[in-house]
Amino acid sequence: MNKHVMDKAIGETRLDRNTQGIIGKGVDRYEGPLKVSGRATYAYENLAGEDVAYGFVVPAPIGRGAIKSVDTSKAESAPGVLAVISGDKILRASSQPMAPAAQTIDGEVFHYNQPLAIVIAESFEAARHASHLVTADYEPKQGRYDVKARETVRKPDAMPMEPVNERGDFEKAFAEAEVQFDETYTTPSYHAAAMEPHASVAKWDGDRLTVWSSCQLLETNVKQIAAGVGLDVSKVRLHSPYIGGGFGSKLGIGPDAVFASLGAMTVGKPVKIALTRQNVFQQTSRRGETVQRVRFGATKEGKITCFAHETDTTNSPGNGFFEPSGISSVFLYPGKDRRIAHTIVETDALMTSAVRAPGEATGMLATESALDELADRLGIDPIDLRRMNEPKVNPQDDTPFSSRMLLECIEEGAGRFGWGDRPQKPGTRREGEWLIGMGMSSASRKNSLMKSSAEIEMSPDGRATVRTSMTDIGTGTYTILQQIAAEMLGLPLDQVDVELGDTALPASSGSGGSWGANSAGSSVFVAAEAMIAELAKRLDVDAETLTLKDGHAIAGNRQIPFSEILKGEAITVLGQIEPGKTDEETHQASYGAHFAEVAVNVVTGETRVRRLLTVGAAGRILNHKTATSQCYGGQIWGIGYALEEELVIDTRNGLMVNHDLAEYHVPVHADVPKLDVVLLEERDTHASPLAGKGIGELAIAGVGAAINNAIYNATGVRVRDYPVTMDKLLSQLPDDYLTAA
Structure with a gap:
């Protein structure tokens, strides 16, 4: 195995030479034809035509209590069960x-509609019907359902960051600051609401369990399934070749994976379970609510001297994960004296976990709005405030940045968007009933390189196949890995195949945290280097002098087709990437800037986003088409967080009131303007052998704040409680606006 540990910055590589002209190019999806023709087999579609059974989950109809007994007799005697x-x-x-495993109920109800039992029947309809026949006797307990009540407060685990980061004496510095900014912002609970619901098919062969499920991190997901059914992990194989969106909600297994497996092991035939949309909302995971206090101490000229970002967020009993709203605050904002801290407020609602851009998506709704407010109070342009407070090193620990093009993104965006035309005074630009305004925000997403491996096999005819247990959650992983292999090996794209989503393949990083393309792609890069070394060895030349192009090796005055080098023999190599010293010695992140123009109706309070621009810098862009598509998704989701999305939890019993896509509002076509995305040229040689960084989650970070800041510029109304709905604006619009309309 060829192993590369990222201990030093990468030099020039074959990707820089771009001999094939493939890397970075916006090529079409490798698996696109399969998806648009319906031939890509998603989890629930496996074992089509076989004799299978179906499962349906029985939910508990209370919010908190002890389970005294469960009566399944009527359900068991129902037809088809x-x-x-x-x-x-x-x-x-x-x-x-x-x-290591999911939490079990252990005789208790921890949240409303928590799973209580699973009915396995010959048809979906029979299972659903029988689920209503299961009854239980409960001993109700007092529940805690309101984050603002702060009934039980506890310290989080160090997942996904240290919960408290301090430097200096913030309280002293804040008390002495010339200008003191202190405001609180709130965000509601959100749901990932992926298009494909959590779904699984399981088959038990008496000794081995095979599961097809919608999962993001196969290496840990297969262990979670094994733990859930009491098997050694060597007895379980997990497949997830196609996933209809995850956004973090499928980083851990959904309960359906274990339920289908238990069903198959119980009834002796394959079992399919797809959670209903309501059960996806109520039995998987969600993003926690936050209450965020943001404080800046500054000089009258606008120099930030101290900074604090303190977050209350939620989770259920026994869960140490917390929404890390300060994850970018640690390095994005200056201040010699600083405090970034998180506290869990325990509630008896569905557990909270990672949703796209955990931390930045909520935290920058607060901090980027706060910076806009501070700029307004100081009479400084928001961009000028950011310019004068740009740190040269990580302000938390003085670590040098591997690269940081935040100001370049802001400057590029300001020029393209026409920031100079922004109304200098809020509420002064009007078109009939509509008030017009502009807003902006910074964006950042911490970069991670994860351990990952991949295999490349070159067949005797010179065709290459990439194999790794990596997943593609709709982001374009198949295509990017194909591009990397083709560019490195000098092959046309159609001569490279990619196999993903199977735990029998080499262990991969999985998809999540914007580390997927960089980590899995780097393992393919390392494997390709091993393949090149083997080809060079067979030609008795130095690998560095070998040029690979169009299926040929060129060395000296010879141009030899791969098939001639291989002489009827296949070559298989394995590559592995691991993070190293560069991760410790530099601070790595992707950066960007968002610019929004909105129109707010003075009669109805309706907000329409008229223009939205995102400028990003994320190292080498591997595929401009898929990267831009990821940014579009982030922008659209940012519109949702700004104006629409709110998972409403009944504070009397923990019921998720709007637990489907009929009531949980997400942006539709009419809500989304023409989107503009610009990706700047950059190479971060400390981040990975690809010199790239994560981009999938960067594009959501700060979008909502840019829209909220634009709403203020349009109306003069500041809303600190997201989403910015019509009722929150109407109550604050000045009377003269209403009478003028």
């Missing part, structure tokens, strides 16, 4: 990412 599975080992929700 094969088994009803209940007991303490039923999962109560999804597993936390990278946890």
Whole structure:
């Protein structure tokens, strides 16, 4: 195996030579034809035509209590029912990412509509019908459902960051500051609401379990399934070749994976379970609510001297994960004296976990709005305030940045968007009933390189196949890995195949945290280097002098087709990437800037986003088409967080009131303007052998704040409680606006 540990910055590589002209190019999706023709087999579609059974989850109709007894007799005698599975080992929700196993109910109800039992029947309809026949006797307990009540407060685990980061004496510095800014911002709970619901098919062969499920991190997901059913992980194989979106909600297994497996092991035939949309909302995971206090101490000229970002967020009992709203605050904002801290407010609602850009997506709704407010109070342009407060090193620990093009993104965006035309005074630009304004925000996303491996096989005819257990959650992983292999090996794209999503393949990083393309792609890069070394060895030349192009090796005055070098023999190599010293010695992140123009109706309070621009810098862009598509998704989701999305939890019992896509509002075509994305040229040689960084989650970070800042510029109304809905604006619009309309 060829192994590369990222201990030093990468030099020039074959990707820089770009001999094939493939890397970075916006090529079409490798698996696109399969998806648009319906031939890509998603989890629930496996074993089509076979004799399978179906499962349906029985939910508990209370918010908190002890389970005294469960009566399954009526359900078991219903037509078509094969088994009803209940007991303490039923999962109560999804597993936390990278946890050894999901939590079980252990005789308790921890949240409303928590799984209580699973009905396995010959048809979906029979299982659903019988689920209503299961009854239980409960001993109700007092529940805690309101984050603002702060009934139980506890310290989080160090997942996904240290919960408290301090430097100097913030309180002293803040008390002495010439200008003191102190405001609180709130964000509601959100749901990932992926297009494909959590779904699984399981087959038990008496000794081995095969599961097809919608999962993001196969290496830990297969262990979670094994733990849930009491098998050694060597007895379980997991497939996830196509995933219809995850956004973090599938980093840990959904309960369906274990339920389908238990069903198959119980009834002796394959079992399919797809959670209903309502159960996806109520039995998997969600993003926690936040209450964020942001404080800046500054000089009258606008120099920030101290900074604090303190977050209350939620989770259920036994869960140490927290929404890390200060994850970018640690390095993005200056201040010699600083405090970034998080506290869990324990509630008896569905567990909270990672959703796209955990931390930045909520935290920058607060901090980027706060910076806009501070600029307004000081009478300084928001961009000028950022310019004068740009740190030269990580302000938390003085670590040098591997690269940081934040100001370049801001300057490029300001020029393209026409920032100079922004109304200098809020509420002064009007078109009939509509008030017009502009806003902006910074964007950042910490970069991670994860351990990952990949295999490349070159067949005797010179065709290459890339194999890794990496997943593609719709981001373009198949295509990017194909491009990297083709560019490195000098092959046309159509001569490279990619196999993903199977735990029988080399272990991969999985998809999450914007580390997927960089980590899995780097393992393909390392494997390709090993393949090149083998080809050079067979030609008895130095690998550095070898040029590979169009399926030929060129060395000296010879141009030899791969098939001639291989002489009827296949070559298989394995590559592995691991993070190293560059991760410790530099601070790595992707950066960007968002610019929004909105129109707010003075009669209805309706907000329309008229223009939205994102400028990003994320190292080498591997595929401009897929990267731009990821940014579009982030922008659209940012519109949702700014104006629409709110998972409403009934504070009387923990019921998620709007638990489907009929009531949980997300942006539709009419809400989304023409989107503009610009990706700047950059190479971060400390980040990975690809010199790239994550971009998938960068594009959501700060979008909502840019829209909220534009709303203020349009109306003069500051809303600190997201989403910025019509009722929150109407109550604050000045009377003269209303009478003028």
